[in-house]
Amino acid sequence: MIELGINNVSKYYGATKIFENITFDIKTGERIGLIGHNGCGKTTILKIMMDLEDYKEGDIHLRKGAKIGYLNQIPVYDEKIKTIEVIRAAFEQISIIKNQMNQLEIQFEKLKGTELEKAIHQYGNLSEQYELDGGYDLETRINKITEGLQITDNLKEMAFNNLSGGEKTRVVLAKILLEEPDILLLDEPTNHLDLETIGWLEGFLKEYKGSVLIISHDRYFLDSVVNKVVELEYSRANIYNGNYSYFVVEKERRFLIDYKNYQNQQKKIEQMENQIKRYRIWGEMRDSDKMFKRAKELEKRLEKMEVLGRPVLDSKKVRFNQDIVNRTGKFVLEVEDISKSFEEKTLLKNINLNIFYQDSACIIGKNGSGTLAEYEGTLLFVSHDRYFINKVADKIMEIEDYEINTYDGDYNYYLEEIKKKKDNSISGINSLIFKSNKVVQIKKSDDSIRSKNADALRIKRLALIEENIEKMEIKQKELENEMNMHNSDIKYLEDIFLEKQTIEKELEAIYEEWEELIYF
Secondary structure, three states: OEEEEEEEEEEEEOOEEEEEEEEEEEEOOOEEEEEEOOOOOHHHHHHHHOOOOOOOEEEEEEOOOOOEEEEOOOOOOOOOOEHHHHHHHHHHHHHHHHHHHHHHHHHHOOOOHHHHHHHHHHHHHHHHHHHHOOHHHHHHHHHHHHHHOOOOHHHHHOEHHHOOHHHHHHHHHHHHHHHOOOEEEEEOOOOOOOHHHHHHHHHHHHOOOOEEEEEOOOHHHHHHHOOEEEEEEOOEEEEEOOOHHHHHHHHHHHHHHHHHHHHHHHHHHHHHHHHHHHHHHHHHHHOOHHHHHHHHHHHHHHHHOOOOOOOOOOOOOOOOOOOOOOOOOOEEEEEEEEEEEEOOEEEEEEEEEEEEOOOEEEEEEOOOOOOOOOOOOOEEEEOOOHHHHHHHOOEEEEEEOOEEEEEOOOHHHHHHHHHHHOOOOOOOHHHHOOOOOOOOOOOOOHHHHHHHHHHHHHHHHHHHHHHHHHHHHHHHHHHHHHHHHOOOOHHHHHHHHHHHHHHHHHHHHHHHHHHHHHHO
């Protein structure tokens, strides 16, 4: 079932085109990753879905009765509103039912007879609805989400406006997840989340019964969660029915097919242009209207041909300016028994670590565990981007329980070691492992194989015909030279002329076959 459909939607800011004729559907249960370069209009599409942005043309269709939850801006609340009150606002309708039930309970002692029976009947209906809406499991549901997003009891009791930006984002995300909308629109949901929380969110979204549309630069997250990718590229939407790993392989496969088609068409255009020249030369040499007519017909075919653009796999390149520096010694950084506190909060205690020349080390840990670090020279960086870490780092330093644990390997190696240490890993941690050796197999149908074989035979026949044309044109030229050299020998000229006529007829027949093969 289609929950939300986007049909030929275009968006402009003034005269600047953001995207044009974007078309895709969000079906029930789909988890879609919306990807593309910065500035291509990903967030704009989400805002259009929420009716927060207008658009020039096209249609948006939302299934009747479908609810959308959108994680983007942080709403403004009254100064006195506590965090737990913001979270409980997800159950506004349930709260109304509960209040009505409480009011009836108070009235029971005062009512008698028919009025009491009526109140009891009303209470029964409310209680049934309360149960259907999950009212009796309210606290369990709240605790599950808040624990997963690491919203502590202390945070729940704090005023919402006193929270940091990252904490507010987690609270708003918790509220949206508890509302259980039919469609979840999540714009960079892993921002402000540490690795453990991201792992929990992955597991939650994979089990989510509704539809999910995610904008994210976290490739691990997309690879684990989504089952469909919509890529915005060159102002249009390309659909890939698989996760991020499938998208990477399939995009390259499509590019290779498009590029092969482009090359074949360019070759065909060149062949047709050369044949047009041949026809014109023949027409002038023989004063033949038939040859000029053929040239004109071939020109019209060429004009009607829909010319393919040259495919581009990735038009953007990154360039860095790097200053040359003197290389360091073997030991780049050595830390012994370092501790760090902010007032009464201890971040690090008796830390020891070594960084050697040409190490690419990454520091990871929960938010607030003291992972901020800067260092010029040998690479030491802090990141929650697991794909980036796995590509760059050859040493992982994890801050946990005031200590640093060092793992001499990439992020995949770190995960393997964590799995060995913990018999019961946290929910969702297994989904963090990036299947770098994943192979996507494309099944070929019998029709496609037959079509490919037919194309191969056509190309082979075409090459043979072109070789014959070249030989016959050379022979034709030789006969013309013979006629010029022996123009006084009438008998010899007749023999050469007859041979030349035979070659010309054969050439015409071969040209017709060539046209059929090159055009179709």
